[in-house]
Amino acid sequence: MIKSQVTQAKKSLPYSQAIRKIVQTALLIxxxxxxxxxxxxxxxxGATGMRVGFSQVFSxxxxxxxxxxxxxxxxxxxDILAYLIRPEGAFIPLLTITQILDGVIVGLVFRAVKNSDGIKLRNTMWILFSSVGLLGLINVIISSHFSGSFIALALNSLGEKQSFISxxxxxxxxxxxxxxxxNHVVRKKLPDASIxxxxxxxxxxxxxxxIPVTTINTLILKLFIPTLSNVAFTVFYLPRLTEEILVTVVLSYISAFLLAVLDRIKKPE
Structure with missing residues (x-):
């Protein structure tokens, strides 16, 4: 009798976990x-440019x-409910798709790095972004001083978007x-901070x-909003990119704090 009850409880566990995830997701929405x-x-x-806020902490x-x-x-x-509650401009389904893509990418990347070693991750990021900067610098030098080379001609063929890969x-x-x-300085000053x-x-x-979603959304907005069709991509994109980077830094700190709080709730000392 007891064995059958234990077996039944084990079978119902995945179902209860799924319900819990759905309820918590609904609350976060x-x-x-x-x-x-x-x-x-x-x-x-004169057109919808960018939204400044912190709703993505929860979404x-x-x-x-x-x-x-x-x-x-x-x-x-x-994205859909927000438009229904307070519409701002025309509804563009492609923007909803990119928001879904945003959530999927966040989940995939975080799942990949969640259990990774912090020191190795930091070292990898130092190497990665140093390499990205070096590649961009090389492209700038080639475009400026070797304008007749194959690489320079290929870069120039991209038009105004050439500046983004240099x-x-x-x-x-x-x-x-x-x-x-x-982050290195903060870790030195506050080595025991849970975030x-x-x-x-x-x-x-x-x-x-x-950053990729902001880039894609910028292209979509220029495509679907007539008043933006004659605006240079760079002029419209740079303010959006700057806002995205600054907000990402703040959102990351807030989200890291919230996850640390959840850890304390799940595993009280």
Whole structure:
């Protein structure tokens, strides 16, 4: 009798865990919608440009907690419900798809690095972003001083987007290395802070999702909003990219703090 009850309990465990994840995801979606209504929409060139707020702390949390499937579903639901609650401009389904992609990427990247060694991850990021900066610098030098070379001609054929794989890579490298340096100083000053366990992992996850999605969204907005068709891509993109990077840093700290709090709740000392 007891054995059969134990067996039944084991069978019902996955079901109860799924229900728990769904309930928690629904709660996080609700919090994301509330936070989104408190955000500020900034217009660029008379059109919807970028949203400044912290709703992604909650809309991305399912991806961190439960993986890419829950992350993608939560991000898509938040985007659709937010439009229904407070529409701002025309509804563009492609933007909803990119939001789903954002949640999926966050979940995939965080799952890949969650249990990785912190020191190895930091060293890898130093090497990676140094290499990115070096590649961008080489492209700048080739374009400026070897304009007749095959590589320079290939870069110039990209038009205004050429700067993103030359100066853009250098800029991304400088920002990333600066953030790593700041994180190093903070770790030295506050070695016992619990957020260190998650911060860089979340920063990497958010950055690898947010920057590509921001880039794609910029292209989509230029394609679907007539007033932006004559605006240079760089003029429209750089403010959005700058905002994305700054907000990502803040969101990563907040999310790392929340995950550390959850750890304490699950495993009280």
């Amino acid at each position: 609700s919090l994301a919608l509330v936070a989104r209504n408190l955000s500020v929409m900034v217009n660029i060139m 991305r949390m399912p991806a961190l907690l439960f993986g890419p499937v829950f992350g993608g579903i939560a991000a898509g639901i938040v 100066k853009g890579l250098v800029l991304i490298s400088v920002i990333a290395l600066l953030l790593l340096a700041i 260190h366990k998650y911060y860089l992992k979340i920063l990497l996850s958010f950055g690898m999702a947010g």
